[in-house]
Amino acid sequence: MIYEKIVERRTIRRYTKEPVPKDVLEKCVDAARLSPSGMNRQPLKYIIVDDKESLAEVFGTTSWAGYLPDYEPSEKEMPRAYIIVLLDKEIRKNCGHDAGIAVMSISMVAYEEGLGSCILGAIERAKLRRILDVPDNLEIVLAVALGYPAENPIVDKVRNGDIKYWLDNNNLLHVPKRELKDIVKWNGWRINP
Numbered sequence: 001m002i003y004e005k006i007v008e009r010r011t012i013r014r015y016t017k018e019p020v021p022k023d024v025l026e027k028c029v030d031a032a033r034l035s036p037s038g039m040n041r042q043p044l045k046y047i048i049v050d051d052k053e054s055l056a057e058v059f060g061t062t063s064w065a066g067y068l069p070d071y072e073p074s075e076k077e078m079p080r081a082y083i084i085v086l087l088d089k090e091i092r093k094n095c096g097h098d099a100g101i102a103v104m105s106i107s108m109v110a111y112e113e114g115l116g117s118c119i120l121g122a123i124e125r126a127k128l129r130r131i132l133d134v135p136d137n138l139e140i141v142l143a144v145a146l147g148y149p150a151e152n153p154i155v156d157k158v159r160n161g162d163i164k165y166w167l168d169n170n171n172l173l174h175v176p177k178r179e180l181k182d183i184v185k186w187n188g189w190r191i192n193p
């Protein structure tokens, strides 16, 4: 079942107006809390954003769908919550892979709860720090935007080596994924085993 959910999940960048229940947001962070952590140091902290003013302000620090100039969500379609992932530098100077694992856990639990999500790396961190009053010992690593989906992107094949996602005439987002045969080899990287 986990495999099916991973296969089905797509990044969602357009959301309905429906708010995200607080207990679902907390469940997402709880999943991140219980995720693997290098040396079990658990250096990550989280801010959940769901109030109206903060949502609008945080939205102003984000960038969307870099391959598609006009695919940013409109105000009507903007995320209804964010989970901001922070590194506590008093625990560890560098979070290694923990943040990536945490955002995947958040995204998958969100998906299971019927939510869409978008991991955000392109954030204006200094601005976001001021908006959310983040102290210096916490580094903003990644954010996850959340809301109920208002789009339905699909997986596609990579054509001519181009991995850029693209929109068809019906405004449906196609997300090219490399094929298994092109990325995996058994027992060593030999072309002719």
Ligand SMILES: Cc1cc2nc3c(=O)[nH]c(=O)nc-3n(C[C@H](O)[C@H](O)[C@H](O)COP(=O)(O)O)c2cc1C
Residues within 6 Å of the ligand: 009, 010, 011, 012, 013, 063, 064, 065, 066, 118, 119, 120, 121, 122, 123, 153, 165, 175
């Ligand atoms: C670390 C990371 C950072 C990302 N940052 C952004 C971002 O700033 N803005 C955005 O629109 N999408 C962002 N994405 C989403 C990717 O564009 C998306 O995962 C990719 O196009 C594949 O689509 P899929 O998630 O539907 O498989 C990010 C994804 C990851 C893993």
